[in-house]
Amino acid sequence: MLTSSFSRAGILMLIIVLAFFVGWEIHLRNKGIKIAYDDGESLWADKRAMVYEAADKATVFIGSSRNKFDLDIATWQKLTGDHAIQLAIEGNSPLPVLADLAADENFKGKLVIDVTEGLFFSTSPKNIAEPSKRVAYYKKRTPAQRFSFLVNHQLENGLVFLNKDHLSLNALLEEIPIPRRKGVFALPNGCPMDFNPCNFERQCIMTDRFEKDTTIQKQVTGLWDFYRSVSKDPPANAAKTDSMIAIIHKDIDKIKARGGKVIFVRSPSSGPYWEGEQRGFPRALYWEKILATTGVNGIHFKDYPAIDHFICPEFSHLKQSDAIVYTQNLAKILEQEKGWKFAKSPITSN
Amino acid sequence: MVFNSYTFMVFFAVMLFLHNLPLPWKVKKINLLIASYIFYAAWNPPFILLLWLATIVDYFVGRRLYTEPNKHKRKLLLIISLIGNLGMLVFFKYGTFLLENFTHLVNAMGMHYQPAKPNIILPAGISFYTFTTLCYTIDMYKRRSEPIRSLLDFSLFVTFFPHLVAGPIVRPPQLVPQFESPRTANHKQLMQGLLLVSLGLFMKVVLADSMLAEPANTVFNSKEALNGLDAWMGVLAFSGQIFFDFAGYSTCAIGVAACLGFVLPENFLYPYAATGFSDFWRRWHITLSAWLRDYLYIPLGGNRKGAFRTYINLMITMLLGGLWHGANWTFVVWGALHGFYLMAEKFIQDLKPKYALQENTVLETPIAMSGIAAPRFLKTLPSSNFLYALFTFFLVNVTWVFFRAPDFTSAWRMLASMFGAVHNGAVLLSNLSIIKVCIITVGMLATHWYMRNRRVLGVAEKLPWWVLGLIWSAMLILLILSQESSSTFIYFQF
Known part of the structure; x- marks a missing residue:
């Protein structure tokens, strides 16, 4: 018999908390929300630890968000037999991750570097802060953090409400329509939940609703406009670009000297975004220059008819059906034209 | 590992299970010791x-200190122990700081000296366990208590x-007798412990991390002078963050110990309801202030050598x-300000004896740094007490x-922003952040004032069970919804 008020309160607490979260989970699932994973430093570090897999059985991808949307990992793995290790970080430069891999004597594998010029050649310290933080986290993560990650993974596998970006207490409070304070930097409407849910392999897949609903798509294109309008980055002058390319060259040479393979990829963009990128980062001054200076091969989407025609719903990332086609062709180009070897041949397995 | 992590939840569940098995007491103590080493090693095994x-x-x-009859040998042993304990603390915590200051000094004297930057990692909790072992050694030297007979009990x-890793800093008489006979929590103690763990996690995860960390970090990381409202909101946010972070940790620690049948000393007693600074130090990080009082302030002479020496002793303490909190001159200034406030309080008291001290009759063990309390004229009416508490806050x-x-540049810029010396300062915080902080x-403040003479378990026990259940549920729901896990406690770095 429960004589203590603490015991009775404890039982009541258990009932209320269980009822609340069962109800909340059912409500979210009825709204069509699917499982998504917290794509923070723990998940990134988990993937970072996999780069030592044998070079003929794995490929590492670094870059920005386009890599995360455009590479369909299931397709890649089915076609090539290679494990795709996704280390791209959205909205950031891949250069700190490249430097980390270059400095790691044990990394000797295949590396695909996505070039989104606005981020890749950015001079803003903000665009290297998050990758640097993740690299530092990977190097310092404790046994306790690793174990917590494993438990968290099991919970995220089964619970929709575990979605820090969109369903945490702070994210829910952000939904309250409170007038903006004048002069404060704030995103116009935040990033919609349907745009970038992330799976455990760190692939972002737009939801069906996002692909169909132009209102939500406009919310994201509005974000791109906003970022462009508030960007205070100094324009990368030729000298700065040259010094960045020199550093990249050194890093790539270190990987190649150990037997690693490296390639640059320029993933598709479309509409006004692609037009703006052409104006801001003329191909000859950036893409061609980095290939020529580093002596590394590149795949530019505009050079291949099979992948040059995609229309990105929000001008910058592929929807999943296009990502599958893009990935199939990327794997074939790598094997046929660039001489990459995979566990399976993408041509024969297609 | 940290309390606010899945790793700890699994670890704690296993520990509760093992501790409640019908095993001999010695086996349970060995379990607790091994578990404690795992708890520590899960952060960084080599340390x-x-x-x-x-x-x-x-x-x-x-043991030798207690039994050794030769005075000189005893002194030598004490010095060896102090050098061992404080040496490790100084090397790991203050090594870089000392080297930087030495470099500044010799460069200021015209000698060019640029040493390689040392890469010293601070072992978690070293300040806390060093103080725990130091008090034992000093007690043995002074023969204040008997030496602990069993190595197992001492290790535990x-x-x-x-x-x-973050206190409360315990003394041997507070904990060691509890290891002498079998202890498990009864049903009520277990539920009380779980309530305290929930409360501590709510304070840490929901209030400190989820609600207050972002505005505090935004303001304090700014390189610009700020609008006065933003500066004040940032400082208030940090004020809340550090309290909820550290008091949350202590509450969890006390709760976890209670679930296993042990009692740890209280570490926080609603410090923002303090009327004056001696009262503040009775309520903030109580076990540290008591340690400093007993092992530093009193050995320096305390208030036994006249008013002037009392002021000096207060300031040194x-x-x-301040320096204990971190290897930076900003912490020393923080300590100096508190020392100055304590001296000012003492000065007012000495100046006007008619404002005799009003002893705090509620706290069972007065542990004020100097034994002084707020002047009576500020404490006669509840309203003036409250105003004095607000002034202290x-x-x-x-x-x-x-x-x-x-650094000091940031500190002065922040003070200038807070006190109106900045015009057109940067506006950083959203309305939502300001609302949260307010x-x-x-x-x-209201809770601290209401609870200043009460204890949380006492209040909880008096509540109708269903009200307690509702409050407990709300805390846990918000805790789970926060989805903030595994962030380090601020005091781990001290």
Whole structure:
């Protein structure tokens, strides 16, 4: 018999908390929300630890968000037999991750570097802060953090409400329509939940609703406009670009000297975004220059008819059906034209 | 590992299970000791060697200190122990700081000296367990208590995981007798412990991390002079953040220990309801202030050598107390400000004897730094008490600027922003952030004032069970919804 008020309160607490979260989970699932994973430093570090897999059985991808949307990992793995290790970080430069891999004597594998010029050649310290933080986290993560990650993974596998970006207490409070304070930097409407849910392999897949609903798509294109309008980055002058390319060259040479393979990829963009990128980062001054200076091969989407025609719903990332086609062709180009070897041949397995 | 992690939840569940098995008491103590080492090693395994070294050295030196009849040999043993304990602390915590200051000094003298930057990692909790072992050694030297007979009990006293990395700083008489006979929590104690763990996690995860960390970090990381409202909101946010972070940790520690049948000393008693600074130090990080009082302030002479020496002793104690918090001159200034406030309080008291001290009759064990309390004229009416508490809170907030700012430039810029010396300062915080800080600060002050002479379990016991159940549910729902896990406690870095 429960004589203590603490015991009775404890039982009541258990009932209320269980009822609340069962109800909340059912409500979210009825709204069509699917499982998504917290794509923070723990998940990134988990993937970072996999780069030592044998070079003929794995490929590492670094870059920005386009890599995360455009590479369909299931397709890649089915076609090539290679494990795709996704280390791209959205909205950031891949250069700190490249430097980390270059400095790691044990990394000797295949590396695909996505070039989104606005981020890749950015001079803003903000665009290297998050990758640097993740690299530092990977190097310092404790046994306790690793174990917590494993438990968290099991919970995220089964619970929709575990979605820090969109369903945490702070994210829910952000939904309250409170007038903006004048002069404060704030995103116009935040990033919609349907745009970038992330799976455990760190692939972002737009939801069906996002692909169909132009209102939500406009919310994201509005974000791109906003970022462009508030960007205070100094324009990368030729000298700065040259010094960045020199550093990249050194890093790539270190990987190649150990037997690693490296390639640059320029993933598709479309509409006004692609037009703006052409104006801001003329191909000859950036893409061609980095290939020529580093002596590394590149795949530019505009050079291949099979992948040059995609229309990105929000001008910058592929929807999943296009990502599958893009990935199939990327794997074939790598094997046929660039001489990459995979566990399976993408041509024969297609 | 940290309390707010899945790893700890699994670890704690296993520990509760093992501790409640029908095993001999010695086996349970060995379980607790092994678990405590796992708890520590889960952060950085090699540093467990330091913990072992401190435990072994202090156990054997402590016994010899107590039994050794030769005065000189005893002094020598004490010095060896102090050098061992404080040497490790100085090397790991202050090594870089000392080298930087030495470099500045010799360069200022015209000698060019640029040493390589040392890469010293601070072992978690070293300040806490060093103070735990130091008090044992000093007690043995002074023969204040009997030496601990069993190495197992001594190791467990030093390492017992609830207090190991961030306190409360325990004394041997508070914990060691509890190891002598079998202890498990009864049903009520277990539920009380779980309530305290829930409350501590709510304070840490929901209030400190989820609600207040972002506005505090935004303001204190700014390189620009700020609008006055933003500066004040940032300082208030930090004021709440550090309280909820540290008091949350202590509450968890006490709760975890209670679930296993042990009692740890209280570490926080609603410090923002303090009327004056001696009262503040009775309520903030109580076990540290008591340690500093007993092992530093009183040995320096306390208030027994006249008013002037009392002032000096107060200042020395607070300066070292400041330095204990971190290897940076900003912490020393933080300590100096507290020392100055304590001196001012003492000065007012000495100046006007008619404002005799009003002893605090509620706290069972007065542990004020100097034994002084707020002047009576400020304490006669409840309303003036409250105003005095608000004034104390205001001054405490000023000190937090030095505690949180990374350097003096940032601290002065923040103070200038707070006190209207900046025009057209940067506007950083959203309305939502300001609303959060205001609601939590008002709620915190009201709660501290209401609870200043009460204890949380006493209040909880008097509530109707269903009201307690509702409050407990709300805390846990918000805790789970926060989805903030595994962030480090601020005091781990001290």
